[in-house]
Amino acid sequence: MHPELIKPVKKVRGGVKVPHSKNTKDMPVNRLPAPETVYLPMNQHIGAPCEPVVKVGDTVKVGQLIGDSDKYVCAPIHASVSGKVSAIKELRTATGVVSKTVIIENDGEMTEFDGIEPPKIDTREEFIQAVRQSGLVGLGGAGFPTHVKLNFKQDAGIDTLIINAAECEPYITVDYRECVDNSWHVFNGIHLVKDMLGFKKVIIAVEDNKPEAIKILERIAEKNDDRDEIKVMPLKSKYPQGAEKMMVLSATGRKVPPGKLPADVGCVVMNVASAAFIARFVRTGRPLVSRSLTVDGSAVANPQNVRVPVGTEIEYIIQKCGGYSEEPVKIVTGGPMMGAAIVDTHRPILKSNNAILVLGKEDISVKKQTDCIRCGRCAKACPLSLMPTIIEKYAKAKDYSALKAAGTMVCMECGSCAYSCPAGRPLVQYMRNAKAVLREEAGK
Amino acid sequence: MSENTAEKKLLTVSASPHRRTQDTTRGIMLDVIIAMIPALVLSVVLFGFDSLKLVLVSVAFSVLFEWLCRKVMKRDNTIGDLSAIVTGILLAFNLPSTMPLYMVIIGDAVAIIVVKQFFGGIGQNFVNPALVGRIVLMMSFPTYTNNFAEPFAWKIDKIDAVSGATPLALFAGNYSHDAAVSVMNSSELPGLSQMFFGIRAGCLGETCAAALIVGALYLFIRKVISPTIPLCYIGTVAVIMLIRGGGSLSFTAYQVMAGGLLLGAIFMATDYTTSPMSFKGKVIYAVGCGIITSLIRIFGSLPEGVSFSIILMNILVPHIERLTHSRPFGAVKEKKEKKEKEATA
Numbered sequence: 001m002h003p004e005l006i007k008p009v010k011k012v013r014g015g016v017k018v019p020h021s022k023n024t025k026d027m028p029v030n031r032l033p034a035p036e037t038v039y040l041p042m043n044q045h046i047g048a049p050c051e052p053v054v055k056v057g058d059t060v061k062v063g064q065l066i067g068d069s070d071k072y073v074c075a076p077i078h079a080s081v082s083g084k085v086s087a088i089k090e091l092r093t094a095t096g097v098v099s100k101t102v103i104i105e106n107d108g109e110m111t112e113f114d115g116i117e118p119p120k121i122d123t124r125e126e127f128i129q130a131v132r133q134s135g136l137v138g139l140g141g142a143g144f145p146t147h148v149k150l151n152f153k154q155d156a157g158i159d160t161l162i163i164n165a166a167e168c169e170p171y172i173t174v175d176y177r178e179c180v181d182n183s184w185h186v187f188n189g190i191h192l193v194k195d196m197l198g199f200k201k202v203i204i205a206v207e208d209n210k211p212e213a214i215k216i217l218e219r220i221a222e223k224n225d226d227r228d229e230i231k232v233m234p235l236k237s238k239y240p241q242g243a244e245k246m247m248v249l250s251a252t253g254r255k256v257p258p259g260k261l262p263a264d265v266g267c268v269v270m271n272v273a274s275a276a277f278i279a280r281f282v283r284t285g286r287p288l289v290s291r292s293l294t295v296d297g298s299a300v301a302n303p304q305n306v307r308v309p310v311g312t313e314i315e316y317i318i319q320k321c322g323g324y325s326e327e328p329v330k331i332v333t334g335g336p337m338m339g340a341a342i343v344d345t346h347r348p349i350l351k352s353n354n355a356i357l358v359l360g361k362e363d364i365s366v367k368k369q370t371d372c373i374r375c376g377r378c379a380k381a382c383p384l385s386l387m388p389t390i391i392e393k394y395a396k397a398k399d400y401s402a403l404k405a406a407g408t409m410v411c412m413e414c415g416s417c418a419y420s421c422p423a424g425r426p427l428v429q430y431m432r433n434a435k436a437v438l439r440e441e442a443g444k
Numbered sequence: 445m446s447e448n449t450a451e452k453k454l455l456t457v458s459a460s461p462h463r464r465t466q467d468t469t470r471g472i473m474l475d476v477i478i479a480m481i482p483a484l485v486l487s488v489v490l491f492g493f494d495s496l497k498l499v500l501v502s503v504a505f506s507v508l509f510e511w512l513c514r515k516v517m518k519r520d521n522t523i524g525d526l527s528a529i530v531t532g533i534l535l536a537f538n539l540p541s542t543m544p545l546y547m548v549i550i551g552d553a554v555a556i557i558v559v560k561q562f563f564g565g566i567g568q569n570f571v572n573p574a575l576v577g578r579i580v581l582m583m584s585f586p587t588y589t590n591n592f593a594e595p596f597a598w599k600i601d602k603i604d605a606v607s608g609a610t611p612l613a614l615f616a617g618n619y620s621h622d623a624a625v626s627v628m629n630s631s632e633l634p635g636l637s638q639m640f641f642g643i644r645a646g647c648l649g650e651t652c653a654a655a656l657i658v659g660a661l662y663l664f665i666r667k668v669i670s671p672t673i674p675l676c677y678i679g680t681v682a683v684i685m686l687i688r689g690g691g692s693l694s695f696t697a698y699q700v701m702a703g704g705l706l707l708g709a710i711f712m713a714t715d716y717t718t719s720p721m722s723f724k725g726k727v728i729y730a731v732g733c734g735i736i737t738s739l740i741r742i743f744g745s746l747p748e749g750v751s752f753s754i755i756l757m758n759i760l761v762p763h764i765e766r767l768t769h770s771r772p773f774g775a776v777k778e779k780k781e782k783k784e785k786e787a788t789a
Contacts, residue, residue: 016465018463019463170463245773245774255773255774256773256774257774257775257776258772258773258774258775260774327453328455329455329456330455330456330457330458330462331455332460332462336460336461336462336463337460337461337462337463338460338461339460339462340460341455341456341457341458341460341462342455342457343454343455343457357462359462363462363463364456364462365463365464365466367464367468370469370522370525370566371522371564371565371566371567371568372567373469373472373527373566373567373716373717374567374716374717374721375472375716376716376721376722377467379721379722379770383773384772384773384774385770385771385772385773386770386772386773387721387722387769387770390721390765405769406769406772407771407772407773407775410772410773410774410775413460415460415461418459418460418461418464419461419463419464419465420465420467421464421465422465422467422468422469422471422472423468423469424464424468426458426459428459428460428461429458429459432459
């Protein structure tokens, strides 16, 4: 019946059943008018920050390079509107990181940079170089420069490309919309990456709460000449199925060892929107200057999916979505499980942000923190087999060897433990504390 | 840049995740209380309002002691989490209906003040409070804790209320094959169906197997406890008794339903605070409970060993936990690692 569908090789342990709240799944992405000013931090990715290559007073056009670095783990940054560079100064991003920021006053023209043309790609090296020039970072949320991920040694035994369309965080639907609305780009992107880098096997992973996306991805897999090479893997809807290590386990049965990357077990995991972007970039040469976001939560008037220039103020986006329908309690960039709560909405959207959640009273259940009753639900929920409540105690006692043995550094901060804690303990915070304790010891 | 936000109320900032389960400690404790209601109702049916009085007094004083302790220690009051109520009911469940009320209050004081609050309150005690309360009463007032009323005695006449022997008291010292057979043939021992529905002498909550099993099923369905500990505990006792009884199923059934085994395995051994968290740990702990219970019954001078066996295993929990630490995702076994190192070296 469905020759393109495959079952996960191994089941992910633990995890939690979080209400999906995919309220915006039927809303195609709405392109918002560009704001008057964009703020482009030079540190939008994991790795070395960029240095501005423009000066105050320069006129820039859409897609023009404004920040780059000669460091390897880094992705260049391009102007997302046309206009004048009004200032370059140190500003805080939404999550509190201070970063050199290029501020551009929009001239309203959105003139495209003259130098934009489809990249010439014949070899693998040229492809990876092109991905670097596009400024692409993982669009799923982590913001790791994609060219670094793709630039593995050919003899390193990497055989499987996993396309992550799981989107297991509640609320967020932009990857789903990418599959439904831009399925052609997704198709082309997957093929490009597969052919350019010589993957033998491609597995597209998607949670089964998105049957329409599964259907479309199945057709993408069908269109492949060699049918055995691309498969779609529906996953049971359970948080955090979409986490990188979980994805590798489901697709191949391999476990990424502590401190290692998927590449160490022969896999590359790539977000579905990143793949679609690569297809667009190769066709047009337009670098990453805008991105799709889910704007949702009970305190925003018109929840929807929007596309905005990178560097747009969060406040501007909320206002364009009808403003606040009630006093917001918490505003989060990213999903409710791993996203960061922000203090000030006058901060720019980064390349890696995939959602703005304006959470009101009904979204937030403030639970008083009480003593641990040792019910073990955190340990049961941990997909990485850690025991958060015990690690919390080790951290308090500063027991370094116990902390190390308990695998503290393995924690990916998915939040399953804190979600399931009946005593309302902020276990992710404690895990971070535990990591800090270990780092402090390592630094001595 | 932020004139606008300055006028508004500041946003809440906290570590992720920003969503939490609806489950609470209070909800869990409430589920445990609900699961004990069938056994409570049966105890009133079997032993009359004496048993209800006992439970109510025990609960009232447990809560009172908890409240007082927290007050005196100047800590947040925790009576709202309902755990003191659970302890109160459990202590009463482990006593005969004839118990004088002031003794119950002493038991509550030991359980709540000494065992629970002295060690820091909920989640901190290293042994089960209700069980220690019971053991202290057993040691201090043995004649009272062994004075069991016959079921339905309350219906006949208060003054004539006969004190009955529990099935395990009949079996005590009679675990050799012939002796066990003669006990099973004696008219004093209730039939197996009577055992199942609790028509026998015993502590309040322990007699009715049916009611306890209903409670257990409720807790399993609500996912408050996993079946691991009850099944391994009862299973271990069943296997040992099956061997001891020379394969006699009815002897095994008596041993499983008699005494406090079901009550202990379902409601006491599964106490979160004093049992291991991991599956492997739970199995070791429960099998240990089963072995000690059987040994005390067969070789000990006491007719029953559930309380002691759970307490003994409670004490071992930190060690069991250390031995059964779960291995982090993707980490290789130490032995394997060593081997690999040797291979490369």
